[in-house]
Amino acid sequence: MNKALIQGAIEVPYRRKTEETTIKWLGHAFEQLTSQLEVDVNRIDGLGVASFSLKPDRCVDMAWQLGLKLSWWMDDSNGGVSGINLLQHAIAAIETGQARNIVLLAGDAFHASDFKDLVANYNQTTRQYLTPLGIANPNSLFALITQKHMAEHGLERSDYGQLVVAQRKHATKNPNAVYRNPMKIQEYLEASPVSDPLVVFDCVPVVAGANAILISHVDEVRNRSGCVRVKAIKGMHNFDNQIGSGLSTGLSQIADGLFADAKLKPSDIHLINVYDDYPVMSLVQLEDIGIVSSQNIRRFLREDVIENRIAINTSGGQLSVGQAGAAGGMHGLVEAIQQLGGRCGERQLKVADTALVTGYGMVQYRYGMSANAVILEGIK
Structure with a gap:
């Protein structure tokens, strides 16, 4: 992966409601x-x-709308893994000479009926088995996973709240975040219940928005300062055929190879953006990639996270910024690219040379089938 560089990325500020089309x-x-x-x-x-x-x-219809003449194009509707999946294919296209400059776009603008239809007919399993049971969205499924995670690790609701509160603190410095008001742990604990033990702050708010990334052949880049290089990228999908506990993802299968390809260790990473549709899944991914061990989750949350010893989801994550449909799979990538390029303003990290971004999603009968990750390096 020596021929492709990420020149930059942007996020159109998300909104709770919109009249504009996708x-x-x-x-x-x-x-x-x-x-x-x-x-x-x-x-x-x-x-x-x-x-x-x-x-x-x-x-291809979007290309026509933009007036683009293409030698490479790709559709992806795979939710939380779509951003990294697109990046993986785009890098390969640049490396093999299929294209020179590729723009990746991700976004959605749901009206109430659109979103209701999506969650009720997300896939055949949802349509046939979950919707008839009155399971109208993934909240109930991930409430069960949270209950299981709490029991296995001896955690309380306040432990998960530490992650939510810490991410909201990051969001106060992000002008694009939908929710920017500081949050205290008591506010989290007293929030409206959704599905026991989840409260409203555990569930991503649905918003409208879009993200974009530009990947180019190195010969197309005039000034490489502020660009980003992919050090390693991998995915693993349907690794347990939905017969596991849900407390592990495909990241557990690829983490060692990912770090080996990048020639880095978890401790070498300055920024970690994990796909945060629910706090429990953020913790599961962090364990899968070796950032936290199962024996130290509570200490990690109450010390490392809340005291800001580790940079996780510095944008505020989807829990504060919002989830614009498939754009959720690109949100963490955009934040990492901007941090590595030194373009994050007030929330810019003092040291940001490497970043790891994960994707997770495509919920089947019980939990997400898909997971992927990328390690990025900034070019000074």
Whole structure:
């Protein structure tokens, strides 16, 4: 992976409600990205799009809307793993000469009926088995996983709240976050219940928004300062055929190889962005990639996390910024690219040379089937 560089990334500020279409949101992201990076649009020959609500249109329709002539394109509607999945394929396309400049877009703009239809018909299993039981969204499923995780590790609700409160603290410095007001642990504990033991702050708020990333061949990049290189990238999907506990993901199968490819150790990573649809899954992923051990989760939450000893989801994560459908799978990537490029303003880390980003999602009967991760390195 020596020929491809990530030139930059942007996030269009999310909104709780919108009258604009998904095409409009994706278009805004494309325009902001190319304007900020001063890219000649005529040199863009690759496009990847992740979206649930773009249908019946697809990536090629988006290309027509943007006036792009493409040699490579890709659709992806795989939710929380879509951003890293698109990146994995785009890097391969650059490395093998299929394209020179690829823009990746991710976004959704749901109206109430659109989102209701998505969760009720997410896949055949949801439609046939879960919706008839009155399970209208994943909250009930992940409440069960949280209960299991609490019992296995001897945790209380306040332990999970430490992660939520810490991420909200990061969000106070992020002008794009939907929720920026500081939160105290008592506010979390007294929040409206959703599905025991989950409260409203444990569940990502649905928003409208879009993200964009530009990956280019090194020969296309005039100034490499502030660019980002992929050190290692891997995915693992349906690793346990839905017969496990849900307290592990495919990351457990790829973590060692990921760090070996990058020639780094977990302690070498300055920033970790894990897919945070629920606090329990953030903790599961952090354990799978070797950041925390099962014996130290409570200490990790009450010391390392709350005292800001470790940089996790520095944007505030989806729990504070919001989940714009498939854009959720690109949110952590965008934050990492901006941090490594020194473009995060007030929340910029003092030292940000390496980052690890995870993706998780595609809930089947019980929990997510898919997981992937990427290790990134900034270029000074």
